[in-house]
Amino acid sequence: MTLKGLTLVWIAITSWLSIEYLAANGYFRFTGLMLDIQCFLFDSCRRFDPRPGKPVSYFLGWLGFGVMALTNLYIIRKRVHSLQKLGNLQAWLDWHIFFGLMGPTLIVFHCNFKVGGLVAISFWSMVVSFVSGIIGRYFYIQLLQRKTGLRSTLDAFEQGFHNYVRISSRGIGEQDMERAKAIALYQATGGVMGESLRQMGLVEFIFRSFSGDINLMFRLPATPWGGSRPIRKKLRDWAFIKRRLIFMHYYQLLFGYWRTFHTPFAIFMYVVAIIHIVSSLIFKVN
Template sequence: MGAPTVQTPGEESSGRSRAFRTFLAFLYLASLTVIVGLLVRGWDYYTTPYSLRPQHSDYEFLRPAGLWGQGFGVIGTTLMVLLFLYSWRKRSRNLGKVGKTSQWLSLHIFCGVVGPLLIVLHSSFKVTGLVAVSFWAMVAVALSGVFGRYLYQRIPRTVVGQAMAPDEIRVQELAIDRQLRERHAASDEFLDGLQIVARGRRGFESAVLGVMAAAAQEMTVKRRLTRYLWTRPEWREAENSQRPDLEELCREKTRVHGRLHRLEQYQTAFHYWHVIHKPFAAIMVLVMGIHIGVAIAFGYRWIF
């Protein structure tokens, strides 16, 4: 029998993160496969003009009040309600200790992607009346979520998902500097050059334009880094076996320094993003509540 393996807390949590990622990938794969399957199955009905739909053989199933159509609405709404657990978790002291913030956010995003897709199927692509306000607010919130996630990822975070203070990011950068000095004899001048590579050209002061300029700088940082390295003896004279490690550290340094340099800009943009994202979510919930209330008052019950 082999020696028992001892699992350190770090290994245990990285194993758990891997299990979570696999679980999430499975959820996306299963849900999106079902949704695409339903779309293909109902394509003929969904592309039939509204006035002719009552004569269609799928009408009883796929109309918003039909067995399947209403089911899409119920499951979609359940997911839309569940996604607000993320807000609750952010503010709850007890729930705050359960899991990582990043995992809760991933589940929020899953519900925010699959929920609206089911609501689109529930609507059977016929969006009219008051509920259209909720529908388009939902579309706006879900699409703006993609931009929010982009900004969220650009604000460095601790392992539990809290935004890092500039000093904490600087500590990370200094640790990379130390490794570059110890393993590759990097000089101050070399490290200063990497900082210039990370910053790129001066961007815009405004939050949104600044973020767009920063995105452009991020896209070209790899090219700037390669060009910079070839001007440096530290790279040209390095042995081939050392270069991957040197390159990896330089990349990490430019990534961390770039994030630190643009932190204020990303945080301002993220703040404005929240200011827009939340009211749209509130409008969506309000009108969705009225829509569901009216449906129940008119006697719609689905399978219950």
């Protein structure tokens, strides 16, 4: 299953849990699958209590911790030499991301959206790890294709643009196409052109990149001749690749920073979570 499909599964499960918990907290009258699960697992068919320390909360806590632990399978697969031929690394990364989404979601419901004491430390470490994982995914995508692959893709786009100009019946010239590409790149870089692209600082680069992504997400590049949507989409994709080539050194730098930041929080999250679990089992602390 692709990451898109796994994300839809996560959205579906989160939506279901939200409905069940709204019902359990008395926001509307509804009894659903969660009550059947409680009947089966805990031999209790009374209306389930979502508060921390109750059976369903314990179940979601163990399940959430187990799912988060599964995120480490990707790290093991990547680092253990004997496992490196086991499946596609991209597929392992997709599941790593899915488990990284699903685990914290289950923990949030385990806490009934209320955190305090020791669990708050683990919870916020988990949130930081979760958010930084999403950001890291963005940087990973930017570096997924190295310079050689990016240049080959860029050359294919350039050839396509050349063919478009050559067969066009609207009198479009190469200068028109160059102007259209300049407009697309201007949007993709958040309104920067020329030498300024290579002279900006790291903070400005981050701001410009996200600004360009949002800009082109809602507005395709304009063309001097009023081009159709397909050619404008190709110009947008060309601009993203061109920007990635120009900014490659920034992405490499940030990906290194991200690893340094993400890993300690993930480790700290597990350590505090284990302390929380042990203290709950021994001292009955919720």
